[in-house]
Amino acid sequence: MPALAERLKDVTVSPIVAMSSRARVLKAEGKDVISLAVGEPDFPTPPHAVEAAHQAALAGDTKYPAQDGGVPLKKAIQAKFKRENNLDYALDEICVCNGGKQVLMNALLATVSPGDEVLIPVPYWASYGEMVKLAGGTPTFVNCPQNNGFKLRPEDLEAAITPRTKMLMLNFPNNPTGAACSREEMQAIADVMLRHPDVWVLTDDMYEHLVFDGFGFCTIAEVEPRLKDRVITVNGVSKTYAMTGWRLGYAGGPKALIKAMVNMQGQVTSGVSTISQAAAVAALTGPQELVRERAEVYRARRDLVVELLNQAPGLTCAKPEGAFYVYPNVAGCLGKTTAGGRRIETDADFALALLEEKLVATVHGAAYGMSPYLRISYATDTASLREACARIRDFCGSLS
Ligand code: PLP
Numbered sequence: 128m129p130a131l132a133e134r135l136k137d138v139t140v141s142p143i144v145a146m147s148s149r150a151r152v153l154k155a156e157g158k159d160v161i162s163l164a165v166g167e168p169d170f171p172t173p174p175h176a177v178e179a180a181h182q183a184a185l186a187g188d189t190k191y192p193a194q195d196g197g198v199p200l201k202k203a204i205q206a207k208f209k210r211e212n213n214l215d216y217a218l219d220e221i222c223v224c225n226g227g228k229q230v231l232m233n234a235l236l237a238t239v240s241p242g243d244e245v246l247i248p249v250p251y252w253a254s255y256g257e258m259v260k261l262a263g264g265t266p267t268f269v270n271c272p273q274n275n276g277f278k279l280r281p282e283d284l285e286a287a288i289t290p291r292t293k294m295l296m297l298n299f300p301n302n303p304t305g306a307a308c309s310r311e312e313m314q315a316i317a318d319v320m321l322r323h324p325d326v327w328v329l330t331d332d333m334y335e336h337l338v339f340d341g342f343g344f345c346t347i348a349e350v351e352p353r354l355k356d357r358v359i360t361v362n363g364v365s366k367t368y369a370m371t372g373w374r375l376g377y378a379g380g381p382k383a384l385i386k387a388m389v390n391m392q393g394q395v396t397s398g399v400s401t402i403s404q405a406a407a408v409a410a411l412t413g414p415q416e417l418v419r420e421r422a423e424v425y426r427a428r429r430d431l432v433v434e435l436l437n438q439a440p441g442l443t444c445a446k447p448e449g450a451f452y453v454y455p456n457v458a459g460c461l462g463k464t465t466a467g468g469r470r471i472e473t474d475a476d477f478a479l480a481l482l483e484e485k486l487v488a489t490v491h492g493a494a495y496g497m498s499p500y501l502r503i504s505y506a507t508d509t510a511s512l513r514e515a516c517a518r519i520r521d522f523c524g525s526l527s
Contacts, residue, residue: 137260141253142494146478150488161515163503164488166302166452168369170421175413176368176406183405192398195389196223196377200404203411204377207362211335212349214360216379222389223399223407227333227363227376232258233388234359234378235294238327239264243293248279250454250495252302252331264293268496273445273456277304281315288319294327295320297347300334303495303502304454305429305447307338310345317351329359333376336367336418338449339426348379356381366451367418368410373403425451428505428512435516436503439523451506454492457499463526471526474499485518 146164154160183189195201201218208214208221224230231254239245241263247255249268256266269287271277278299297316300307308316320328330347338344348358363376378385392398429446432453436444441459457477464470469480474491478501482488492500505512 134261134263138257141257142475143253143490146482146488146490149479149482153482153486158486160482160486160488161507161511161518162488163505163507163512163515164490165506166366166504167371167506168366168421168451169507170369172370172373172406173368173410173413173417176370176410179409180373180402180406184402188401188405190401192401192404194393194398195219195385196221196398197401197404200377200408200411203408204379207411208360208379212346212360214346214349214355214379216360217382219382220385221377221379222385222392223375223377223404224388224392225376225396225399226374227331227361227365228254228258229374229392229396230361230363230376230378230388231255231329231331232262233392234329234361234380234384235259235262235264236391237384237387239293242291244289244291246284246287246292246295247496248297248301250277250301250303250492250497250500251296252298253494255296255298256496265291267292270497271304271306276445277301277306277447277454278308278312279316281319284316284319285322288323288326292323292326294329296329296331298331298333300337300344300447300449302334302450303452303490303492303500305450305452307334307342307344307448307450310343310350313345313347313350317347317354320347320354321351324357327357327359328354329361332360332362333366334450335362337422337425337451339422339429340448342448344449359384364407364410368407369421370403370406370410373400373406375399375403375407425505428509429453431509432503432505432512432516435513436519439516439520441523441526442519451504453503453505454495454500455503457492457501460523460526461499465522466525474501477501481519481522485522487515487518487522 359380364370444455478491
């Protein structure tokens, strides 16, 4: 076979995919696997969004879409930014892409040149570093320690910025920890960025609506308007409206950058499916109670999972502000041996042994850049969560 492209040499396969594949194999063998590995809402897409898509298809809205997104959807996004984030974006400061992922990749491709550094707070969503590498940049990591609630400390951010820094990527509420930033914490980050006028700030707000106990979500362009002309505010319908399969994300940002992103996307995938756009308009402009009701369900699940996981010997689980993940520390389980004779030296050993011996799929913290932890997604039903946590407790309890 002829050689593959050079640019792929550093890009790894997502360990999340590897774990899910192993879980699928075990399932196919008839094993009773519970998967807490996937970051996908278990709820259905709201019926009014599905209906809008159906009607759009019937009405013949089936031709090539506008590359930047149709006007009805861009207006719905504009209204959303105003309503929920107090941000004013003109229509030419908004673009629509095939999922949040494509927004991120477009933004990186449009800003990052070879040798540029992109700052990524750790733990991070596993795709960030790989995307930066694909864009030709160098991911540079800044630790967000557990004793700071897995949040970015301004002094660490300041210390990590170099003359090569091109962008800071923010993601609060965070995948994988669930940590979210208060307005004060975000202002402290913004204050650092004000001192570095040549650095872009990309904020991935995909989990905006999953914050609990009255926690107030904030986004950096709103907190610090003086940064707005170099902030890319990324969002999408995947997590908020349980629309992962519709592949629709969007961004607000400076006109020139949005134009560059749209031009590039136009050469690669063109605009987003007209049918998905119709569904997204309905989701964004329709009743929003469902979003709040579902957040409340996630809150109850978080409380349950945190309580049950803390009963597992050797495991400690902090209670995060948002998203649908918890990130328990497994340090107390390392150096031990499982009932099945497996030695646990790392969080990867823990996750694999837990899957093989107790049929619970999770993802090890190393996949997100910080060990020894596990990422547990609680976007699944309560009965499965209870059963999975009981298995984890048994697993930890039988380590010797
Ligand atoms: N950003 C974060 C932090 C995510 O966790 C995900 C999905 O897991 C995405 C972006 C991707 O969103 P989408 O499914 O819309 O591409």
